[in-house]
Amino acid sequence: MGYRFGRDDVAFLGSAAGSAALAEVDRLELTPATHLRDLEQVRRAYPEQAAALIETVRLRRKAAVKLPAAAEWLFTDDALQQATPALVARHRAARLAGRAVHDVTCSIGAELAELSAVCPAVIGSDLDEVRLAMAAHNLTRGRNIVLAQADALVPTSRDTVIIADPARRADGRRTYDPAKLQPPLPDLLAAYAGRDIAVKSAPGLDFDRLGWAGEVEIVSLDGAVREACLWSPGLTEPGVTRRATVLDSRGGASTLTDAEPDDIPERAPGAWIVDPDGAVVRAGLVRHYAAKHGLWQLDPQIAYLTGDTVPAGLRGFRIEDRFELREKTLRQELSRRDCGSLEILVRGIDLDPDALRKKLKLRGSVPYTLVVTRIGRAGVVFLCTAVAP
Known part of the structure; x- marks a missing residue:
C-alpha cells in the first residue's frame, strides 16, 4: 500500500525546505541492503517527515520510466x-x-x-x-x-x-x-x-x-x-x-481499425511466422493486420500469422522445420541441431514452456525458437530462428 500521505506532507514536500530535504534524501542509495542505515539517517535529520521523504524519493525513481518528465512530482503509491x-x-x-x-x-x-x-x-x-x-x-x-x-x-x-x-x-x-x-x-x-x-x-x-x-x-x-x-x-x-x-x-x-479490409487467403505456412502485437490481438484485428501486410493465418482460430515476408519493424520467426508435438522427437531434433538456448512460444495448446524446456535437456550452443500451436485439431511445432526488426 505504501506510505499514507496527508495534506501536511504535501505542504512540506512542496515547500523550499521540502525540496531541499528531498534532494538530500535522493543522495542515499535506499536499497534493501541500506534501508535501516538510510532510514536512521533521515530520521535524525527530519524526524517528522522521514517516511514521507523516503517514500517520495522511492516513487520518483520508480516513475522515471513511466513519467520521465515528472522528476519533481509528488505521488502516492496507488496513484503512480x-x-x-x-x-x-x-x-x-x-x-x-x-x-x-x-x-x-x-x-x-x-x-x-x-x-x-x-x-x-x-x-x-x-x-x-x-x-x-x-x-x-x-x-x-x-x-x-x-x-x-x-x-x-x-x-x-x-x-x-x-x-x-x-x-x-x-x-x-x-x-x-x-x-x-x-x-x-x-x-x-x-x-x-x-x-x-x-x-x-x-x-x-x-x-x-x-x-x-x-x-x-x-x-x-x-x-x-x-x-x-x-x-x-x-x-x-x-x-x-x-x-x-x-x-x-x-x-x-x-x-x-476494424473499418479496414480483413480478407486473407487460406494457404499452407509460408517461410515466416509473425506474432502480431498484443494490441492487435486484444482488439480482435488479427485478420485486418494480416490483410494489411500480405499475411495469412496458420489456423483461423489462432492469432499466429505466416507469410513470405515480415512487416517492417517487426520481429519474425524463420521456419526451419516442422514436427508433431512429441517430446521425444523434439529432444532428438534439438540435440542433433546443437540447440542451447530455446525460446518457446505457445498459443492454442495447453503447455508449460518452462516445464517443456527442462524436459528437453538442452546442452548445445545454437539458439532457436519453438512456436507451439495447433492447426485444426493437431498440435504442431515449428522450429524457427528469430530475426529481430
Whole structure:
C-alpha cells in the first residue's frame, strides 16, 4: 500500500525546505541492503517527515520510466501504479486536441499534463484531497488547468469532453467486473449519457458483454499492452468500433481499425511466422493486420500469422522445420541441431514452456525458437530462428 500521505506532507514536500530535504534524501542509495542505515539517517535529520521523504524519493525513481518528465512530482503509491504512461496519455491527448476537456478522476495529474499542451481548457477533479494537492504541485506550469474537488458521478462541467479512469481494484484485488470499478463503469456512463466521453479501462474487460456503442481502442507501448480506452461515438470515425494502437518509446506509432479490409487467403505456412502485437490481438484485428501486410493465418482460430515476408519493424520467426508435438522427437531434433538456448512460444495448446524446456535437456550452443500451436485439431511445432526488426 505504501506510505499514507496527508495534506501536511504535501505542504512540506512542496515547500523550499521540502525540496531541499528531498534532494538530500535522493543522495542515499535506499536499497534493501541500506534501508535501516538510510532510514536512521533521515530520521535524525527530519524526524517528522522521514517516511514521507523516503517514500517520495522511492516513487520518483520508480516513475522515471513511466513519467520521465515528472522528476519533481509528488505521488502516492496507488496513484503512480494507475497513472497512464506519458506516451500513452500524449497519444490520447492528440485525439482530443482543440477540445475543452474535464478529467473527472484526475488523481495526481498525469493525464492533465499532456492534455494541457494541446487543449485550450482543462479541468481536473477528484474526491481525494491529497491527490488534488499533489496535482496542484505537479501542474504549476499548466496555466489552462483548473482543479476542483468533486464526485466523478456528479457532472460539474458543460461543453467538455469527459475523461475518466476508474480504479481497477476491489477488495484489494484487480477486478475486470465493470460494476466493481471505482466509480462503477455503468454508473459513470449513465451519469454522462449523451456526452462525449473517453474512459480508460483494463484491456481484459469483456467489451462485447458491456455492449459499448462506440470505439474500443487497445494501446500497447514497447510491446506491452497498457490499456483500453472506450471512446463514445462522437469521438471516433464512422464505422470504427475497434482500434489497435502500437506505440514505442522512440516515437513510432501505428494504428489499425476494424473499418479496414480483413480478407486473407487460406494457404499452407509460408517461410515466416509473425506474432502480431498484443494490441492487435486484444482488439480482435488479427485478420485486418494480416490483410494489411500480405499475411495469412496458420489456423483461423489462432492469432499466429505466416507469410513470405515480415512487416517492417517487426520481429519474425524463420521456419526451419516442422514436427508433431512429441517430446521425444523434439529432444532428438534439438540435440542433433546443437540447440542451447530455446525460446518457446505457445498459443492454442495447453503447455508449460518452462516445464517443456527442462524436459528437453538442452546442452548445445545454437539458439532457436519453438512456436507451439495447433492447426485444426493437431498440435504442431515449428522450429524457427528469430530475426529481430
